[in-house]
Amino acid sequence: MRLNARTLEGLYALLLLLPFLFTLGVFFLYAFLRAVYFSFTDYDLFSPPQFVGLANYLRLLEDPLFLRALWHTLAYSLVVTVLQTFFALLLATALNQPLRGITAFRTVYYLPSVVSTAAASLLLLWLFQRTGLVNQGLSLLLAYLPHLLALALIFALVQGGQVLWERRRGAPTGFWDPALALISLPLALLGVYALGFLGLVGPREVRVEIPWLPTTATFLGIPYPLWAIILMNTYTTIPTFMVLFLAGLKGIPKTLYEAAALDGATPWTMFRRITVPLLRPVLFLVITLGLIGTLQLFDQVLFVGGSGGAPLEATVTLAYYVYGNVFPSGATPRVGLASAAALFLAGLTLLVVLLQRRLGVSERGWG
Numbered sequence: 001m002r003l004n005a006r007t008l009e010g011l012y013a014l015l016l017l018l019p020f021l022f023t024l025g026v027f028f029l030y031a032f033l034r035a036v037y038f039s040f041t042d043y044d045l046f047s048p049p050q051f052v053g054l055a056n057y058l059r060l061l062e063d064p065l066f067l068r069a070l071w072h073t074l075a076y077s078l079v080v081t082v083l084q085t086f087f088a089l090l091l092a093t094a095l096n097q098p099l100r101g102i103t104a105f106r107t108v109y110y111l112p113s114v115v116s117t118a119a120a121s122l123l124l125l126w127l128f129q130r131t132g133l134v135n136q137g138l139s140l141l142l143a144y145l146p147h148l149l150a151l152a153l154i155f156a157l158v159q160g161g162q163v164l165w166e167r168r169r170g171a172p173t174g175f176w177d178p179a180l181a182l183i184s185l186p187l188a189l190l191g192v193y194a195l196g197f198l199g200l201v202g203p204r205e206v207r208v209e210i211p212w213l214p215t216t217a218t219f220l221g222i223p224y225p226l227w228a229i230i231l232m233n234t235y236t237t238i239p240t241f242m243v244l245f246l247a248g249l250k251g252i253p254k255t256l257y258e259a260a261a262l263d264g265a266t267p268w269t270m271f272r273r274i275t276v277p278l279l280r281p282v283l284f285l286v287i288t289l290g291l292i293g294t295l296q297l298f299d300q301v302l303f304v305g306g307s308g309g310a311p312l313e314a315t316v317t318l319a320y321y322v323y324g325n326v327f328p329s330g331a332t333p334r335v336g337l338a339s340a341a342a343l344f345l346a347g348l349t350l351l352v353v354l355l356q357r358r359l360g361v362s363e364r365g366w367g
Contacts, residue, residue, distance in 0.1 A: 032346075039339035044332050056340035066341065068313060069321040073345075075222050076230060076317065077294035077352070083234045084241055085286055089279075091238060092245035093271070106246070113239035121303035124232040128212035128225075135208045142206040147192050150201050155181075155188035213310045223314035229300045237293070241286045248282035249275070288353055295349045298323065318345045 039056055041049035060066045095106050115123075127133050141148075162180045166173040173180065195201045211217075213225050222230070252275065260270045276283075298319035305315045316324070318341060325338035 035339040035342055037339075038335050039343055041336045043335040043339075045335055046332075049336070052336065056336045057344075059337060060340055060344065065313070065316060066318075066321055069316045069318050070348075072222070072226055072316060073295055073297065073318045073348075076226060076297055077291055079222070079230055080234055080237075080294045081287060081290040083230075084237045084290055085283070087234070088238045088241035088286065089245050089283075092242045092249055093275070095242070096246060096249045109242065110239040112236050115236055117299045118303065120232055120236050121300050124228055124300070124304065125213070127232075128228045130209050130211055132212075134212065135210055138208040138210070139206050142208065143203045146201040146204070147196070150195055151188050151192045154191040155184050158187050159184040213304065216311055216314045225304055225310035225314045229297070229304060229315065233294075233297070233300060237290070241290070244282055244286055245279065248279045252278050284357070287356055291352050291356060292349055295319075295345065295352065318348070 038049060040051055040053060042052050042055075043049035091109060095102060095109065129135075159175060159180055162184060163173050163175055163177065166177075166180070192201070210224075212228050215224050217224050219227060256274050256278075257270055260274060265273070296319050297317045301315045301317055301320045302323075304310045305312055305320070312324075322338045322342045322345065325334040325341065327333065
């Protein structure tokens with residue numbers, strides 16, 4: 001039997017797709033169906049599963065740890081998605097300028113994204129220890145706060161005086177004129193040195209030892225250890241999304257900016273009326289990927305909560321809640337409960353993305 005060209009083309013396509021279809025069927029579809037089945041049972045890996053109906057789902061709603069994990073997951077997802085989207089767009093806009101050596105700057109700013117999660121978590125532990133760099137930096141900041149305040153005050157006085165002098169001469173000078181700042185800053189430094197020499201300002205003995213990790217204290221309802229994970233994860237994910245924004249910025253015709261400049265538009269107006277609207281598809285992609293990634297936070301929680309010593313109540317998320325029920329320390333696995341939580345997480349991820357597409361930015365416009 002001879003096969004025509006169209007049939008052969010279809011067979012070749014199916015052959016090439018076979019590994020992907022196998023992976024999709026075994027590790028996603030089959031695993032999903034098994035999770036659905038186990039979520040209605042009391043399976044513990046050792047005994048045959050017994051059907052319990054909706055008991056696992058009802059138990060989730062009565063478990064304080066699950067409710068805490070749900071709050072942590074939603075708060076973490078909201079804060080990180082907003083921060084990483086804003087700073088990635090800001091950084092991409094800055095790196096899209098025709099500056100000398102811009103390629104080197106782009107490479108440097110992209111480096112944090114290639115750091116592994118384990119290395120980033122270890123760095124986080126080092127930074128936020130009781131005697132870590134964060135507490136040391138805060139100690140220095142508070143110790144030399146009088147110097148900083150005096151520097152700001154003298155700089156404002158000198159800069160303001162120069163601006164008034166230039167304006168009286170008819171020059172339209174702004175307060176943040178960099179040429180004037182080159183004069184004001186050295187004078188302000190000399191002023192602070194003179195005040196210190198006269199004994200009017202001096203360093204204070206300040207020692208900050210905030211327990212960032214081994215605590216359940218909260219700020220804005222989010223525990224300190226989770227704030228530390230938020231800062232670290234935002235820092236490491238910004239470069240990836242910066243590249244996406246940079247690719248989107250390259251696709252915007254420069255003629256639009258040139259026409260807007262001829263009409264007298266300011267850089268802020270061009271950014272608001274040209275850049276942001278034309279970046280909507282990229283914004284949708286970045287926000288969607290950010291939401292999906294943040295809702296599945298797990299590895300940093302494992303590192304910080306394990307070797308870092310942070311209490312489970314301060315860092316637990318839905319993904320870690322699933323892991324903790326399948327592999328509990330010194331207890332019987334609760335696969336049925338974990339499966340119900342995993343399906344809840346999957347449904348929550350789908351719901352959040354659909355809401356974002358419906359109410360927030362989408363491929364075609366704002367909801």
